[in-house]
Amino acid sequence: MQKVAIIGGGIAGMEAAGQLNRLGYEVVIIEKNNVPGGNVANWDRLFPHQRPAGEVVRTLEHETENATIIKGKTVINFEKSGNICRMELSDGKVVTANAVLITTGFRLFPAEKKEEYGYKIYDNVITSADLEKMFSSGKGIVTPSGKIPEKIAFIHCVGSRDEKVNNRHCSKVCCATAVKQACEVKEALPESEVFCLYMDLRMFDRHYETMYHEAQTKFGINFIRGRLSETSEDNSGRIVVKCEDTLAGKPLKMTVDLVVLMVGMEGEGNRKIAEVFKIQMGKDGFLDAADDYLNMTQSSREGIFLAGTCTGPKNIPETIAEARAAVSDIHVFLNRQQASV
Amino acid sequence: MKNEGKRRIWQEYQKEIPNDHYFYVRSCIRQNFFPASEVMFLKIMKDELGKDIYENEYHTTCSGIGYHSDVVPLETTMTVVARQFALMTEAGYENFAASCITSFGLYSEIMHTWEEFPEVEAKIRENLWKATRREFKTPKHLAHASDIIYKVRDEIAAKAKYKLVNRHTGKPLKVVEHIGCHYSKMFPSKGVGGAEYPYVLTGMVESWGGEIIDYPERRHCCGFGFRQYLVKANRGYSIANTKKKFDSMEPYHPDMIITNCPGCPYFLDRWQYAIAEMEGKTYGENGFGIPVFTYEEVASMMLGYDPWDMGLQVHQVSAEPLLDKIGLPYDPAKKYQGLHREDLGKPVKPGCLKVY
Amino acid sequence: MTDFGYTINKSHRIDLDANSTLLAEKVRLSEPSFKACIGCGSCTGTCTAGRFTQLNLRKMQLLLSRGETAYIKKELEKCMLCGKCMLVCPRGVNTRNVILEMLRVLSNHND
Numbered sequence: 001m002q003k004v005a006i007i008g009g010g011i012a013g014m015e016a017a018g019q020l021n022r023l024g025y026e027v028v029i030i031e032k033n034n035v036p037g038g039n040v041a042n043w044d045r046l047f048p049h050q051r052p053a054g055e056v057v058r059t060l061e062h063e064t065e066n067a068t069i070i071k072g073k074t075v076i077n078f079e080k081s082g083n084i085c086r087m088e089l090s091d092g093k094v095v096t097a098n099a100v101l102i103t104t105g106f107r108l109f110p111a112e113k114k115e116e117y118g119y120k121i122y123d124n125v126i127t128s129a130d131l132e133k134m135f136s137s138g139k140g141i142v143t144p145s146g147k148i149p150e151k152i153a154f155i156h157c158v159g160s161r162d163e164k165v166n167n168r169h170c171s172k173v174c175c176a177t178a179v180k181q182a183c184e185v186k187e188a189l190p191e192s193e194v195f196c197l198y199m200d201l202r203m204f205d206r207h208y209e210t211m212y213h214e215a216q217t218k219f220g221i222n223f224i225r226g227r228l229s230e231t232s233e234d235n236s237g238r239i240v241v242k243c244e245d246t247l248a249g250k251p252l253k254m255t256v257d258l259v260v261l262m263v264g265m266e267g268e269g270n271r272k273i274a275e276v277f278k279i280q281m282g283k284d285g286f287l288d289a290a291d292d293y294l295n296m297t298q299s300s301r302e303g304i305f306l307a308g309t310c311t312g313p314k315n316i317p318e319t320i321a322e323a324r325a326a327v328s329d330i331h332v333f334l335n336r337q338q339a340s341v
Numbered sequence: 342m343k344n345e346g347k348r349r350i351w352q353e354y355q356k357e358i359p360n361d362h363y364f365y366v367r368s369c370i371r372q373n374f375f376p377a378s379e380v381m382f383l384k385i386m387k388d389e390l391g392k393d394i395y396e397n398e399y400h401t402t403c404s405g406i407g408y409h410s411d412v413v414p415l416e417t418t419m420t421v422v423a424r425q426f427a428l429m430t431e432a433g434y435e436n437f438a439a440s441c442i443t444s445f446g447l448y449s450e451i452m453h454t455w456e457e458f459p460e461v462e463a464k465i466r467e468n469l470w471k472a473t474r475r476e477f478k479t480p481k482h483l484a485h486a487s488d489i490i491y492k493v494r495d496e497i498a499a500k501a502k503y504k505l506v507n508r509h510t511g512k513p514l515k516v517v518e519h520i521g522c523h524y525s526k527m528f529p530s531k532g533v534g535g536a537e538y539p540y541v542l543t544g545m546v547e548s549w550g551g552e553i554i555d556y557p558e559r560r561h562c563c564g565f566g567f568r569q570y571l572v573k574a575n576r577g578y579s580i581a582n583t584k585k586k587f588d589s590m591e592p593y594h595p596d597m598i599i600t601n602c603p604g605c606p607y608f609l610d611r612w613q614y615a616i617a618e619m620e621g622k623t624y625g626e627n628g629f630g631i632p633v634f635t636y637e638e639v640a641s642m643m644l645g646y647d648p649w650d651m652g653l654q655v656h657q658v659s660a661e662p663l664l665d666k667i668g669l670p671y672d673p674a675k676k677y678q679g680l681h682r683e684d685l686g687k688p689v690k691p692g693c694l695k696v697y
Numbered sequence: 698m699t700d701f702g703y704t705i706n707k708s709h710r711i712d713l714d715a716n717s718t719l720l721a722e723k724v725r726l727s728e729p730s731f732k733a734c735i736g737c738g739s740c741t742g743t744c745t746a747g748r749f750t751q752l753n754l755r756k757m758q759l760l761l762s763r764g765e766t767a768y769i770k771k772e773l774e775k776c777m778l779c780g781k782c783m784l785v786c787p788r789g790v791n792t793r794n795v796i797l798e799m800l801r802v803l804s805n806h807n808d
Contacts, residue, residue: 112346115537121346201735213788217732220725222762225736230537232557233342235592240557245711247736247759254713573702581706618699692699 001026002334005087005097006067007075007273010038011060011316012103012308015323018063023331027067028095030087034072036061038105044135046316047173047180048207056316070095078277083337085303098337099303099330102277102287103323106309107269109159109167111261116230117158118259124239125231125259127158128174131181141188145237149192149257152185153241154178155228156198160264169284171264172313175202178262179215186219195222195256197243205315226252231259265313277304286312297326305330342555347538354525354535358492359482362393364434366425368441369402371603371635377652378637379440382486385640390496394438397428403439405447409567416468419461422451423469427477437480438489442602445485446523449531452479483531485524487601487636491533491541494548502645505551507596508668513552514596517631518542519586519609521602522562542599545636549643558589564612565604580619583612587624587631594626597663598633609633614657617694628695630658642669649675659697673697716764723802724761724795731795733788734758740782740792750775754782754792761799770803 004020006013009031017027035041037057046053070089077088078100087095111119111127118125123144126134134141143149156178160171175198182194196215201223203212215221226243234240239259245252267285274281280288280300287310290298299306307326308319367379386392404421407413429437439445455462469475490497505514520539525532534540537560543553564582569575586609600606613630617623625631633656634642641651642664648671653660664671676697677685690696725731740754741747747754752775761769773796782792 112349115350115535119346120349121343121538123343212735213733216735217729220732223735230560232559233555234557237342245759245763248711248756248763248765250765251710252713252763253710575703576701577703577706580703581708584705585708615699615701616705619701619705621698 002099002338003028003097004099004101004330004334005030005085005095006101006103008032008038008103008105008308008310009036009064009069009071010103010105010308011040011056012105012319012323013038013101014057014060014064015320016101016103016307016327017067018060019324019327020330021063021066023327025330025334027064028097029064029067029069030073030075030089030095031069031071032074036064036069036071039108040316042129042132044132045180045184047176048205048211050180050184074272075276080303083303083341098334099305100277101305101307101326101330102273102279102299102310103306103308104270104273104287104310106265106267106313109165109171109263109266111158111263113165114158114162114261117155117228117261118231118233118239119261122231122233122239122259123237124233124257125261127261127263128177128181129263131185131260135184141185143258145257147257148189149185151193151195151254151256152182152258152260153195153197153239153254153256154182154260154262155241156196156201156262157227158261158263159266161199167264167266167284169264169286169313170202172202172204173315174262174264176205176208176211176315178260179203179208179211179221181260182221183211183215183219186221193222194219195224195254197224197226197228197241199225199227201225224252265309267310267312270310273310277301279304286310296322297329303333305333347540350538351534351540354530354533354540356488356531356533357482358484358488358533359436360392360492362434363395363436363438363484363489364429364432364480365394365396365438365486366400366403366440366444367396368439368444368603369406370607371440374603374607375635375638375652375655377650377655378635381637381641381646381651382440382490385497385637385644386489386493389500389644390493392493395432395434397432399428400425403441403444403447405441405443406567408447409443410571411568416465418447419451419454419465420468420472422448423465423477424473424475426479427469427473427475429480430477431475435478435481436484437482438484438486440486440603442485442521443523443604445483445531446521446527448480448483449528452483453528455479485532485541485601487524487541487545488533490636490640491544494545497640497643498548501549501643503643503667503669505546505549505639505643505667507666509666513550514663514666515554515593516546516551517554517556517559517590517593517595517598518546519559519563519598519600519602519605521600521605524601542601542636545639546599549639554590554593554595556590556593558586561586561589563600563602563605563608565608570608579608580612580615583608584616587613587616590631591624595631596666598631599636599639600633601636606633606635610657614691614694618692621693623694625658626662628693629662630694632656632658632660632663634660634663642667645669647671649678657691657696658694661697711763711765713763718762718764720766720799720802720806721762721764724798727801728791728794728798730788730790731758731798734790735788737787739785739787740790743781743785744776745779745781746775746777752776754796757799758795766803766806770800773800773803 529536
């Protein structure tokens with residue numbers, strides 16, 4: 001039986017594993033963490049329909065029941081001889097396969113890199129990921145100071161569209177996530193005032209504009225077009241937020257109880273993968289596909305395929321579709337390989 | 342506020358500051374505003390700590406004040422700075438220490454420009470040679486004088502007779518630190534602690550027993566801004582910036598302000614008088630102002646120098662409340678005596694701001 | 698008090714800690730479609746009055762939402778209620794009624 005190794009057990013890897021199994025391939029998933037699901041597993045609910053992230057992860061996990069999953073390990077060495085890919089893992093064990101699918105995804109932008117935003121310095125500055133944890137905990141929305149917030153500001157584009165942190169790209173999903181989270185907060189705390197500070201509101205997909213419309217008309221979220229310039233803390237531990245209201249053409253200041261930084265997707269975590277597999281990576285840390293228009297699933301090296309956010313920011317349906325597309329390409333590749341033997 | 346978060350950032354912005362052997366250049370305006378501060382710097386470094394600090398009488402303005410006011414072209418400024426470097430080279434020094442923040446920022450900008458564009462440096466070398474027949478090496482290390490005091494802060498603490506502690510309550514004094522804009526906003530890596538949470542003055546205050554206040558408008562400019570002040574019609578803008586800072590720090594009841602720029606202590610000090618005259622508003626205790634000091638003055642107070650020898654009588658806001666808190670003695674009768682103990686006469690008291 | 702020949706400049710920034718958004722809230726209650734504005738500027742782009750005056754409905758509704766009420770009434774009075782802005786609004790805001798409601802709450806407020 002021909003074998004495919006999948007690097008990364010996030011949603012792209014799990015989806016591809018299921019499809020490959022169904023096509024009759026043996027699959028091994030190598031996941032660096034001890035739990036599968038990647039970044040999605042750390043989320044509470046998902047836009048646009050508030051589906052629990054756990055449900056999505058569990059459904060996909062079910063797909064992988066016939067695959068071998070190696071958890072808590074990374075690939076430290078890769079060699080290819082003929083049709084065989086040989087991978088040495090961090091524990092010294094060796095995995096061989098006929099093709100490799102890389103689904104290593106993204107890393108959340110470390111918000112403390114934006115020093116002026118005060119993350120890990122001012123208590124009441126948190127990230128979108130921290131807020132999801134708060135949602136998941138079921139303990140309600142409480143600021144790190146222990147207060148039920150009355151005013152909350154969501155800051156879009158943290159670590160995205162920002163050359164100062166080497167991330168020129170738009171992370172695509174943060175606008176929709178901010179609107180989703182803003183509505184969730186307002187739903188939980190109807191008396192609160194919720195603000196979204198955005199540069200451009202990129203609600204690009206079918207149902208997203210409806211979310212935005214509801215955020216305005218149903219939830220009364222305040223949208224301010226302006227990028228956060230800096231935060232500071234006042235003597236009661238509240239956060240002073242400064243930006244320009246670019247539609248009004250005036251500087252703006254407000255004091256809030258909680259600031260939520262919408263951290264973007266970084267490719268940076270893929271550097272090691274690119275080195276080990278000797279495949280091309282862009283300056284932004286995302287892996288380079290063979291063709292940005294017609295072939296997003298082939299890497300720069302034969303027999304190594306790519307899917308999901310390791311090649312750039314994507315939402316969940318795009319990631320899933322790409323995983324399936326990669327499976328189709330791997331299938332064609334392995335058929336040809338077998339025919340030539 | 343999580344201090345460990347700031348410490349993590351401070352770790353990332355360490356700069357190499359030599360311990361000794363500096364070619365020291367004075368500031369144009371400090372020699373008029375706070376003349377004793379530079380004297381005290383030299384006294385502390387040479388007499389107290391035995392360091393080698395060299396001054397040269399042929400040093401001129403760096404012309405930064407003209408450059409930042411749009412009246413001196415950059416090429417001229419660069420040539421003037423090249424001449425200062427020539428004086429340093431001729432004196433046999435490699436470490437350059439600037440008393441002025443704008444000079445420090447300007448030297449950083451020029452050295453960085455020369456690194457990026459060697460052809461500009463070549464042109465300036467030619468200019469200097471044609472004009473003065475001098476040649477120069479660029480400094481191996483560039484430090485602001487506050488970097489050096491930061492470097493030796495623990496040596497000063499070890500010799501200190503006083504601390505930034507309220508002797509009546511035993512509690513650390515609440516200190517506002519104000520960093521000159523040109524210290525690290527242009528080149529965060531050239532300043533101790535970077536630009537967002539600079540550590541240079543915080544390090545001194547921590548070492549000398551005080552407690553730093555981080556208030557919302559901490560990063561805001563003092564309001565000097567050269568052009569904004571130099572034209573009288575713009576002064577309402579200058580003072581508005583200063584007032585914004587005071588309004589923001591007021592709820593914390595700071596005991597004092599420490600600064601590392603020529604302009605900042607001057608404007609933070611004098612504008613308190615102007616704000617009081619214009620709007621009747623004062624920010625210190627009981628109608629007094631919040632005393633503002635240079636870091637050299639604070640170091641001198643720690644070491645127990647006579648307040649009138651370090652020039653505290655030229656401040657608009659009375660320093661006496663702070664001196665009483667730390668317990669540093671002073672003789673009110675000698676406040677307005679000259680170098681040879683002659684009577685200089687008392688200044689007129691302001692209408693609103695209370696002074697000693 | 699001393700006259701130094703200049704005064705301390707007043708801040709012109711939007712201070713959401715000090716401003717009241719009560720009037721905007723009143724307009725939102727009486728004309729809920731006001732909430733759906735996305736600030737695209739279609740209304741201003743097509744405005745008959747805006748071609749010859751400084752009237753800018755996008756900006757006026759925004760300033761009201763931010764509690765910056767100083768100049769809005771005077772500006773809105775330039776409107777001729779032609780209704781072209783209603784035709785172009787992509788979010789279906791009843792802009793004509795928004796103008797009338799804004800004027801109403803501002804008049805009551807000023808009285």
